[in-house]
Amino acid sequence: MDIYSFKLKTLDMRDEIISWRRDFHKHPELGFQENRTSGIVAQRMVDWGFDVQRGVAGTGIVARMEGKRPGPTVLLRFDMDALPIQEQTSVSYASIHPGVMHACGHDGHLAVGLAVACLMYPNKDLLKGGLKFVFQPAEEVLGGAKRMVDEGVLENPKPDFSLAAHLWNEKPLGWIGISSGPIMAGADTFEIVLRGKGGHGALPSQTRDPIVASAHLITALQSIIARNVDPRESGVISVTQVQAGDAYNIIPEKALLRGTIRTFELNVRQLILERIKTIAVEIAAAFECESEVKILRVAPPVVNDEKITGIARNVAQELFPQAIIASEIMSMVSEDMAYMMDVTPGCYLLIGSNDPERRLDAPHHSPFFNFNEDALTYSTAILAATAWTILETL
Ligand SMILES: [Zn+2]
Ligand SMILES: [Zn+2]
Structure with a gap:
């Protein structure tokens, strides 16, 4: 035909x-x-x-x-x-x-x-x-x-x-x-929980503030694409949800970050996942918090x-x-x-x-x-x- x-x-x-x-x-x-x-x-x-x-x-x-x-x-x-x-x-x-x-x-x-x-x-x-x-x-x-x-x-x-x-x-x-x-890129989602110690907003020294830790973490995550991924390759890390606290004067006990990762190559994906885990653990530790990272594969490329x-x-x-x-x-x-x-x-x-x-x-x-x-x-x-x-x- x-x-x-x-x-x-x-x-x-x-x-x-x-x-x-x-x-x-x-x-x-x-x-x-x-x-x-x-x-x-x-x-x-x-x-x-x-x-x-x-x-x-x-x-x-x-x-x-x-x-x-x-x-x-x-x-x-x-x-x-x-x-x-x-x-x-x-x-x-x-x-x-x-x-x-x-x-x-x-x-x-x-x-x-x-x-x-x-x-x-x-x-x-x-x-x-x-x-x-x-x-x-x-x-x-x-x-x-x-x-x-x-x-x-x-x-x-x-x-x-x-x-x-x-x-x-x-x-x-x-x-x-x-x-x-x-x-089309492969997609993963991630969820990071930062756990500290809550307390009075006016007495921060008595707390371990997960909000300050998460601010540093969000910034540090951006360095993965800029400083770790080979510039000739590509990837995306976007933090798309930040949830913490519900009052003006209370430092919360935990902060939650969620986001998406996009990659084309398996080695880039692996690198990004490892760096996210390491950075989350180390930044949390620097601010006397604990971190928990969950990654979920959504689709391959x-x-x-x-x-x-x-x-x-x-x-x-x-x-x-x-x-x-x-x-x-x-x-x-x-x-x-x-x-x-x-x-x-x-x-x-x-x-x-x-x-x-x-x-x-x-x-x-x-x-x-x-x-x-x-x-x-x-x-x-x-x-x-x-x-x-x-x-x-x-
Ligand atoms: Zn659509
Ligand atoms: Zn469609």
Whole structure:
């Protein structure tokens, strides 16, 4: 099959894809609560002849299609969850659920997932290998992908390659990010409790003040990136929560710091974790306090496979010769698709979607978020044609 026909068929389906997206947009659901959403997805996939498994990681759906000719299996992943945000756009299809909004574009990803499936099912007899569509809950809280992996999404059959795409409102329609190597950072969270001795705010010498200790600790943590990490490598440490005390005149007994760590390389991550622990212990000791450090891995980095990324790039160039294809992307945001790509070589694409002339350029997670819906046709055509090409050539 000529991959260009995927583009032509996608353009024919444009209005339908947009109407699917608007329906999902109007009815957003938070992570692990995507009941209506996954019900619609499952029903469509059944109608189109996919072998559908419901209830994976709660609301997740896995839908398989096996071709007549033996070959590898490609996993295509689409996330389904919305965010706890009160929508402030005035579009006719705005969220009808107060305080919940598709402000990241996952409504678009759902429509793209359905559109790719809709392009594939009439070609079942021509299909080589198999397709595994994964509709994942709870990407925003970075919990859904791991749970799907734990519940066997990468077994029976084990996918050989993986694909996913995110609408990208940082860049305009017509921009496509297809970059090999690490593209999104791995994330850890940390929590540090500093324990001292509380007392009267006017008699500090009788206390061991955890607030003063935490002030020094916050400053010292910044030195890890500036003084310990090799300047040619990168990382982020952000303290994002500081909690201590509840009165003007009382020195509290403890202070709590929380924050996030982002890294691309395992050695940088290891260095940062060790330095955080050492600095917390030593600073606490310097101020006669005690410290307790907890680190929680949230997601590994997203690393694109060179071969699969090359195929995706060639497909995108062939289908959209006018597009700007960027190949040097490294974002500090994280994405739990990393749990699937960690063991399944693949490519995670970014599909430019902003349109400043139509004021569709609010950032992801903004209450004003919206995008140029023609980005959905780019994403659909590229994902479908790339999956097809992988199955035909690998
Ligand atoms: Zn998001
Ligand atoms: Zn997202």
